[in-house]
Amino acid sequence: xxxxxxxxxxxxxxxxxxxxxxxxxxxxxxxxxxxxxxxxxxxxxxxxxxxxxxxxxxxxxxxxxxxxxxxxxxxxxxxxxxxxxxxxxxxxxxxxxxxxxxxxxxxxxxxxxxxxxxxxxxxxxxxxxxxxxxxxxxxxxxxxx
Numbered sequence: 001x002x003x004x005x006x007x008x009x010x011x012x013x014x015x016x017x018x019x020x021x022x023x024x025x026x027x028x029x030x031x032x033x034x035x036x037x038x039x040x041x042x043x044x045x046x047x048x049x050x051x052x053x054x055x056x057x058x059x060x061x062x063x064x065x066x067x068x069x070x071x072x073x074x075x076x077x078x079x080x081x082x083x084x085x086x087x088x089x090x091x092x093x094x095x096x097x098x099x100x101x102x103x104x105x106x107x108x109x110x111x112x113x114x115x116x117x118x119x120x121x122x123x124x125x126x127x128x129x130x131x132x133x134x135x136x137x138x139x140x141x142x143x144x145x
Contacts, residue, residue: 032096044059071109079112088116
């Protein structure tokens with residue numbers, strides 16, 4: 001026996017993300033990531049650029065592909081719970097996705113060096129990328145004009 005609802009069911013609720021159909025949404029695709037151990041090893045061993053920003057360490061090396069690629073290292077030593085590690089990675093990926101168009105063609109590895117402060121992670125991560133660009137300088141910019 002099938003029960004009928006007393007109230008009519010209307011159209012489903014719209015998504016919380018509203019965007020114009022003509023606008024392109026930049027995604028964090030596989031070609032924007034460092035996916036193999038050899039790629040991480042190349043960046044970590046060459047260390048063309050390395051600096052620290054808050055609780056994060058940055059390592060970067062110019063790449064052969066157009067645009068920046070990101071690799072993340074978030075260890076159990078700094079954050080014991082997987083939920084916390086995933087939250088840090090999610091914040092870094094999201095800010096990288098937003099700022100990727102402004103970044104030069106580098107392979108970038110971001111490593112969590114210390115336990116993050118109570119300040120919101122997205123706010124910390126958004127301030128990191130401009131500091132990264134200034135650390136690189138314009139002389140390393142490999143993008144085609």
